[in-house]
Amino acid sequence: MSTAAEVTEAPQAPGYRARHTLPLRVEAARQLRRRRTLLMGGVLAALPFILIIAFAIGGTPDGGPGGGGRLTLMDTATQSAANFAATCLFVSAGFLLVVPVALFCGDTVASEASWSSLRYLLAAPVPRARLLWSKLVVALGFSLAAMVLLPLVALAAGAAAYGWGPLELPTGGALATGDTVPRLALVVAFIFVSQLVTAGLAFWLSTRTDAPLGAVGGAVGLTIVGNVLDAVTALGSWRDFLPAHWQFAWADALQPDLEWGGMVKGAAISVTYALILFAFAFRGFSRKDIVS
DSSP states (O other): OOOGGGOOOOOOOTTOOGGGSSOHHHHHHHHHTSHHHHHHHHHHHHHHHHHHHHHHHHOOOOSOOOGGGOOOTGGGTTSOHHHHHHHHHHHHHTTTTHHHHHHHHHHHHHHHHHTTOHHHHHTTTOOHHHHHHHHHHHHHHHHHHHHHHHHHHHHHHHHHHHOOOOEEOTTSSEEOHHHHHHHHHHHHHHHHHHTHHHHHHHHHHHTTOSOHHHHHHHHHHHHHHHHHHHTOGGGGGGGGGSGGGGTTGGGGGSSSSOOOHHHHHHHHHHHHHHHHHHHHHHHHHHHOOOOO
């Protein structure tokens, strides 16, 4: 039996630095070349043009009140580029923007396992925590890029189709042209924070399975379950602890007087759940027997 004095740490190669392994630019370049990244970017960029065509074929909203006698964002969609961008975010925030987050965060580790390349990355040697950190940062970066891409394309397409102008509010009044971009940026920021729960679910599942579709589908499915539970009014105040309950709190940013209450509560709930899920992912992966 070896004594404690005889057990020494394995020597490191000259110049080896754990923090220099799997640089973010390398991981980002790998993910950018993936077909699913290009496909998702194409879908998000095409959505504004699809809506413009739909309005052209079916007729633009007349600005009249919708059901219940109240205007909605859809009723004001063609008033200006800002209104059109806000409408694109409204119709996509509930599901479409969930998909790229689940895809980028759920596919990142599981795909390496499905290709049987995960163990070779770790043998490079890339420390497990470093590998997860690099993949998580890049996945969140691509998720944010997807959410920024949609309103940017919508603003450009909306300006060409409907002109630039103030953001006409469904509740009455309008935001000055100079205030529209900052408010829309705040909306995108909140949507991204609210989707951190989906990112955490997808990333945690990605470290638990070798099937990328399982991780992506599981995250999307659980997000849908959360939306269904939020619709159950019998749960009462328990719904306040569901991230889905606050997913449209960003509408408070599209008011003459900015309201922070709902967005702050929603962000706090989302970040709390996300941090717990990310911690589970790192803890479980550090102890996992990697055989693929």
